[in-house]
Amino acid sequence: AQRVTQPEKLLSVFKGAPVELKCNYSYSGSPELFWYVQYSRQRLQLLLRHISRESIKGFTADLNKGETSFHLKKPFAQEEDSAMYYCALIDTDKLIFGTGTRLQVFP
């Protein structure tokens, strides 16, 4: 079955520290993966998608098919990065989401 796993419910770091939010997936075929973010009192929004291979707000994510991972990384966390992060993949047009990781960045 298609599945997205985010093993950490909560990740706490200090400002300036590197961040890596883990995402592993199970998918038969070529996956299309996304990271969505939800800031406090805001709606869920797209952060980045793997096919774009871009960096948004300093975040990057590389698809590793060998490890079936799509970890989200940022070299220097900022307080404004504090949010809920969801990894997702497209399966027959619908998104399958992980359970999310709450990132807390302390000053």
Next chain:
Amino acid sequence: GAGVSQSPSNKVTEKGKDVELRCDPISGHTALYWYRQRLGQGLEFLIYFQGNSAPDKSGLPSDRFSAERTGESVSTLTIQRTQQEDSAVYLCASSLDRRQPQHFGDGTRLSIL
């Protein structure tokens, strides 16, 4: 419009009542999705509409759940004979087409007493 609009933002109702949730997608978006998010869990796909094609209802948890969409406009999600386990945030999303990024509404928080 500014984005996907959902109403009501909050709904509290008694067990056994029917509820209707509304979603206004972004104008021009042909694809519309409903998801459910229970407390502490990820988003769970419910149903997907693409233009005038038959909807993908594979995520609906029971026959108490149904949804309609007229053309490429408003959609309503109806839950009949609500149960306490239906308590969740119901999110709607729309996209230009099925392979484009989805834009989410603020959701409707449904509480069943």
